[in-house]
Every structure is written in structure tokens, then in C-alpha cells.
Amino acid sequence: MNESLFTPFITPTVLGLPAAVLVILFPPLLIPTSKHFINNRLIIIQQWLIRLILKQMMTTHNAKGRTWSLMLTSLIIFIASTNLLGLLPYSFTPTTQLSMNLAMAIPLWASTVAMGLRFKAKITLTHLLPQGTPTPLIPMLIIIETVSLFIQPLALAVRLTANITAGHLLMYLIGSSALAMLAINLPLTLITLTILTLLTILETAIALIQAYVFTLLVSLYLHDNS
Amino acid sequence: MTLGTRRSDISHFQCQMLQSIIKNIWIPMKPYYTQVYQEIWIGMGLMGFIVYKIRAADKRSKALKASAPAPGHH
Secondary structure, three states: OOOOOOHHHOOOEEOOEEOHHHHHHOHHHHOOOOOOOOOOHHHHHHHHHHHHHHHHHHOOOOHHHHOOHHHHHHHHHHHHHHHHHOOOOOOOOHHHOHHHHHHHHHHHHHHHHHHHHHHOHHHHHHOOOOOOOOHHHHHHHHHHHHHHHHHHHHHHHHHHHHHHHHHHHHHHHHHHHHHHHOOOOHHHHHHHHHHHHHHHHHHHHHHHHHHHHHHHHHHHHHHHHO | OOOOOOHHHHHHHHHHHHHHHHHHHHHHHHHHHHHHOHHHHHHHHHHHHHHHHHHHHHHHHHHHHHHOOOOOOO
């Protein structure tokens, strides 16, 4: 039984040695690769899913943006699989850690900005001022747009962290309350367990949606800058 | 010594691992790492710089707290 509210979020250690890297590297092991042309059903389903993600995500990009297909597909599969595995009891979810999400968001955002400044510097700088702005408002709006640009990686990371952490906390709290009420009030426990079931379904959806949103936003930043 | 634990065995296995890494990872991914992801390396450098700054500040504040322990507050 977990001792406190923070126990699910402590970075895992095995006999004092950090096991976080192993936990992060685990989800790809569940996705088999194949060297054959015609595969079994599991791999066909997996390939169909990856093609669906690829088509959905990369049709709006130009040739330069499509060189990022591998990166974006890997990103969404990694975040989705990590989030879904975190819904299992007593598992550790790396995406609840802000450090991990910042480590994903900052390089990707910075690289889109660097790409924009490198290949289309003037157009990237003109993005800092929306079209049709009245002249007196220009300095203030440039400052606002610059601030909103620098907030993008923070927002990406914090959005993912907060959503996953909040969901796990809620599940933990409602589960604990259901367990505590079991000996006291059975009908209320059943209602709480129903809420917990619905919440688990919601958390599964959130796990997938958050992965999609993260990748979609990175793809959007790439599209603006490529 | 038993086979597989001698120094020459260990370096042989390390060479094999390096060859496997080069053949399976570096060669297929070389155009990505060298051309496509150039800006991502820059982003990773920026992130590494931020991590270094945060760690250094943490170490500095911990050293400061340890060297000058605050008197008890009422």
C-alpha cells in the first residue's frame, strides 16, 4: 500500500540505484519490429496505426517539415505508450515528472525556432507582429508575442505534467476513499467505485489525447517555421 | 580464467557491440543525425545549458545553507 500521496510520483530506485532510465526505455520493448515483408496480425495492426498517425500528422507539411516524420511519430507513440502504461496500478509514469517533459519540450521547440531563424529569418520575425495591428499598439504587441513565444515550451511541458499528475492523483484519492468507506457505507462505496471506473476510462482517453496534443503542437510550431 | 571473462574477451565483445551499434543505428540514421536534426542538437545544447544552470544554482544554495545555518525562527 502506498504510504502517502507522493509515493506514486517518486522516481523509482532499485536497491538505491536509479531505475528511471530503465522505466523510460521499457515501452519500446512492447512494440515489436519485423524484418519480414508480410507480418503477423499484431505487427500489421501496429503498422496500420503508425501509418494512420503519419498520414494524419504529416499531410499539411512541406518537404522540409516531412523530414521530421520519424521524430513526431516516435514522440506520439512514446508519450501515448508511457501514459497508458502509467495507468496500471503501482507503475511509475515518467511523464508526471516536469523534468522529463521539459527535456522533451525545450529541444523540440528550440529546434523549430532555430529552423525558422535559419531558413526564413524575416518571416519568423514577422510572426511576432499580427497582421492589421494599429500602429500605437505595435511595441506592446511585439513584447506580448515574444513572451508568448518563450512560454510555448513551458506550456507544452506543464500541460502534459499537470494533466497526467492530476489524473493519477484523482484516481488515487477516489480509490482510497472507496476503500476507506467499504466498512462504513456500502452503497456510497459502490457509487464511488462507479465514479472510479468512469474516471479510469477518462484517464485512458486523456493519456492518448495529451500525447496527440503535445505532438500536434510541436508539429504546428514546425509548420510555422518550415 | 574462464572464457568470456578475460580482458581480451571483454574488449572483443565491446568491439562487437560497437560494430552492431554502428551497423544497426548509426548507418540508417546518419542522414537524420547529420542533416535533419541539426537544430535539435542546438535545442539539446540549450536544454543542457539550462540543466547545468539549475544544478549549479541548487548546489550553490545548498552550500550556502550548509555553511551558514540560519538561527531558529520564533
